[in-house]
Amino acid sequence: MRHRVLIADDEEDARTGLATLVSTWGYEVAEAVAVARELELPDVQRQGFQKTFEELISLPNIRHMAKVSILRSAAERLVHTTRILTDVRPIFDDDADDGPAGAVIMHQLEMSVWTEGRHLEMYFALDEDDLVKLQSDVRRALDKGKTLQGFLDRAGLPVHASSEEA
Numbered sequence: 001m002r003h004r005v006l007i008a009d010d011e012e013d014a015r016t017g018l019a020t021l022v023s024t025w026g027y028e029v030a031e032a033v034a035v036a037r038e039l040e041l042p043d044v045q046r047q048g049f050q051k052t053f054e055e056l057i058s059l060p061n062i063r064h065m066a067k068v069s070i071l072r073s074a075a076e077r078l079v080h081t082t083r084i085l086t087d088v089r090p091i092f093d094d095d096a097d098d099g100p101a102g103a104v105i106m107h108q109l110e111m112s113v114w115t116e117g118r119h120l121e122m123y124f125a126l127d128e129d130d131l132v133k134l135q136s137d138v139r140r141a142l143d144k145g146k147t148l149q150g151f152l153d154r155a156g157l158p159v160h161a162s163s164e165e166a
Contacts, residue, residue: 019065022057030054068160080119081112084126107131 021029033039034050041049056062072078085108090100107126112119126134152159 018062019069022066077113077115083110
């Protein structure tokens, strides 16, 4: 069996992977992994592996990461990526040969989400008023987050900004 040295990113990926296993399968994952035929382990080693794996996934930071993962995914749709496309759309009079009579600037919000185990792309037409409102809503959400962060800091409670930081 070939071993490799873990670097910081690998360690984060390993912790995140363990937390994902626990959040998806629960703590029974240790037994499920231990009995996997692909491991090709004798029964004695399987029992030792299961015990070690149970101890590993019982570590507080792994449990916290699993809970963070569960809470973050407790929604119908999880945002994966977003971007806003902006373009100019010409307005023509009845005779298109006369060229554009004017134009309108349009924005399109492209949102990629995960829902029911599948990837979905959604598109929303936006005008400048929509963008200003969206910007205001985002600013308010960020301000509320800062206020809550301060409150939790004063209370001595850690906040896990992402599942990797649990």
